[in-house]
Amino acid sequence: MQRALPASTGMEPADSRTGPNASTSPKHLYVKNVAARYPSGPTWPVQMRADMAAAYLDYDNTKDLCAAIASGYVPFPGALRHRGRITEPVWYKGVLDTFVAATIMMPGEAS
Numbered sequence: 175m176q177r178a179l180p181a182s183t184g185m186e187p188a189d190s191r192t193g194p195n196a197s198t199s200p201k202h203l204y205v206k207n208v209a210a211r212y213p214s215g216p217t218w219p220v221q222m223r224a225d226m227a228a229a230y231l232d233y234d235n236t237k238d239l240c241a242a243i244a245s246g247y248v249p250f251p252g253a254l255r256h257r258g259r260i261t262e263p264v265w266y267k268g269v270l271d272t273f274v275a276a277t278i279m280m281p282g283e284a285s
Contacts, residue, residue: 205224205236205239205240205262205263206224206236207235207236207237207240208224208225208235208236209225209234209235210225210226210228210229210233210234210235210236210239211225211226211228211229212226212229213226218230218267219267220266220267220268221253221255221264221265221266221267222264222265222266222267222270223255223262223263223264224236224239224240224251224262224263224265227239227251227265227270230265230267230270231248231270231274248273249265249269249270249273250263251263251264251265252264252265252266252269253266
């Protein structure tokens with residue numbers, strides 16, 4: 175199952191007539207619903223696909239990540255990566271770190 179993400183950030187595929195987005199509006203991205211995936215090594219990569227971004231942000235799967243994005247709780251992907259005929263969203267670790275740091279409440283702060 176794939177979940178559509180609104181691409182209101184202007185992240186349209188380079189050519190909406192080819193690849194997995196051929197029959198869809200260029201205003202949507204599709205992310206396959208898969209389990210969150212952790213890196214095989216001790217560090218997180220600078221660019222993360224949806225499954226790894228889900229793990230980094232402590233979501234169980236990409237469906238939950240997409241729901242959080244649609245609700246405004248998680249930032250949109252920072253770029254699109256083109257691999258052959260496939261276009262996939264990627265998140266930058268630095269952007270995710272900044273986002274998480276901004277959401278952490280300090281002791282004594284009102285919610």
